[in-house]
Amino acid sequence: MPLQFNPIKLFAGSGSRELAEKIAKAYGKELGDLTLSRFSDGEFQPIYNESVRGCDVFLIQSTCQPNDNIIELLLMTDAAKRASAHYITAVVPYFGMARQDRKDKPRVAIGAKLMANLIMAAGAHRIMTMDLHAAQIQGFFDIPVDHLDAAIIFVPYIKSLGLKNLTIASPDIGGSYRARTFAKYFNAEIVICDKRRKRANEIESMSIIGDVTGQDIVLIDDICDTAGTLSKAAALIMENGANSVRAVCTHAVLSGKAYETIEKSALAELIVTDTIPLKQQCSKIKVLSTAELFAKAITNVNEHSSISQLFKVD
Numbered sequence: 001m002p003l004q005f006n007p008i009k010l011f012a013g014s015g016s017r018e019l020a021e022k023i024a025k026a027y028g029k030e031l032g033d034l035t036l037s038r039f040s041d042g043e044f045q046p047i048y049n050e051s052v053r054g055c056d057v058f059l060i061q062s063t064c065q066p067n068d069n070i071i072e073l074l075l076m077t078d079a080a081k082r083a084s085a086h087y088i089t090a091v092v093p094y095f096g097m098a099r100q101d102r103k104d105k106p107r108v109a110i111g112a113k114l115m116a117n118l119i120m121a122a123g124a125h126r127i128m129t130m131d132l133h134a135a136q137i138q139g140f141f142d143i144p145v146d147h148l149d150a151a152i153i154f155v156p157y158i159k160s161l162g163l164k165n166l167t168i169a170s171p172d173i174g175g176s177y178r179a180r181t182f183a184k185y186f187n188a189e190i191v192i193c194d195k196r197r198k199r200a201n202e203i204e205s206m207s208i209i210g211d212v213t214g215q216d217i218v219l220i221d222d223i224c225d226t227a228g229t230l231s232k233a234a235a236l237i238m239e240n241g242a243n244s245v246r247a248v249c250t251h252a253v254l255s256g257k258a259y260e261t262i263e264k265s266a267l268a269e270l271i272v273t274d275t276i277p278l279k280q281q282c283s284k285i286k287v288l289s290t291a292e293l294f295a296k297a298i299t300n301v302n303e304h305s306s307i308s309q310l311f312k313v314d
Contacts (some may be wrong), residue, residue, distance in 0.1 A: 006056045006086050008302050011048070013061030013076060015069035019093060019274050020060040022291035027298055032057075036072070044068075046076045053084040058128075058298055063096035063115070064253060064276045070096060070115060074122040081123030089126040089301060090119055093275035093290060094251045098133035099223070116140035128297055130275055130290060131222045131250040146297055146307055150250040150273055153288050155185045155313045157271060158248070163216035165243060167191060171219050171233045179220045182248075185313055191217070193233040206232050213241035224249035224270065227258040231265040238266045252276050252285070259285075 011032040012020030024031045033049040057080045061073040073090060080088050100111030112134075119127060120143055128146040132138065138145040158166075168190045170179035176192050183190045191210030217237050224230060224247070234245045245266060252272040254262075259282050262270055271286045278287065293310060300307045 005302065006054060008056045008058070008298075009050075009052055010058045010060065010298070011076065011080075013046075013059065013069060013072050015064060015072070016060050016062045016093060016277075018277055019062070019289075019291060019294075022274070022289060023060060023091075023294045023298070026292045026295035034076070044072065044075070046072065046079055048079060048083055051083070052080055054086050056087045056089070056302055057085040058089045058091050059124075060091040060093075060294075062094040062275055063092055064094050064251075066096035066115075070118070074118055077119065077122035077124050087125050088123055089128055089298075090124040091128045091294060091298070092119075093130050093273075093294065094253075095129045095132055095137070098137055101134045101137055112137050113140045126301070128294070128301070130273075130294075133222055146301065148290075148293060148297060148307075149311055150290065151182060151185065152311065152313050153273060153290060153293060154248050154271060155182075157286075157288060158186070158218060163218070163244075165215045167210075167212065167215040167217050169193060169210075169212070169217050169219045169233070169237065169245075171195070171221050171229045171247075175221055178222065182220045193219075193229075193236065195229060195232075206236055208236060208240055212237050215242050217242045217245040219245065219247040221247065221249045223251045223253055224272065225253045225258065226256050227254065227261040227265070227270075230267065230270070231261050234266040244268050246271065248272075250275060252278060252287075254279060 009032045010024050011034045035047045037045045059076045063070045097111035097115045126144045130148040131150050138147055166186055166188045168179050168183040168188050170176045170192045172195050179190050193206055195206040230247050237245045246268045248271045250273050259280055262284050269284050269286050273288055273290045297307050
């Protein structure tokens, strides 16, 4: 029996409108017509202004600034389910709450698991995301997860820089696996910045494991929040004799004084993706688009074909 291809419709949440427009353009389709109606007390209600009955619906919404954006995604999903959509895929380029992936201290929530439960309860049949803070979060879902890797975007850019003495660095012990995986694309050595925290977003001390003398260092991380870790790591690396230091971070959360911190830091540049829209411009931030990668993944999902080819880095 031949495969059935249902009509496909793409819709954008307010947290990812610009990226969704790029994805739709790369896919070759206009975004669907959706209105977000707001009440005076801040309550909101998404309304589909076109039929989604029998359609494969892709809802594009990063859950940065999670309080509103997560609820909006859940309501969009529930509305599509109640409007008889055939198959609902939540396209969440940045999956918020992912840093709460375990009980690392007594009496805390596992926020990532709760978010997974909510998305499934709302009616999503599939989730598509990129560079989860911890890959095992995929196991929090009882539905298929397409976990895209931003390395396919970052590696060609790093290669284009022609860095002669490239060394990959992790800004902390926890990111060493990520850095080691990235280093394999260049057959490069890695170094690790060992940091000790007083509390969240506040570093007590940092030291370098490995030699950075005369090297062009590229720090690898999944999230840049306050930029405090990257700024301190960059300064320490340059103090230890590196030629240059730059950073690659998939998700530009950039809260608080992050933009000012980056501008004043020893970083030559911070390379990020557009999974989260920038709040302001910064001369040191280079943005690479994920739109074509997500468009290809949407195509493959809709056509019931493998997405493994999207992980091949040239």
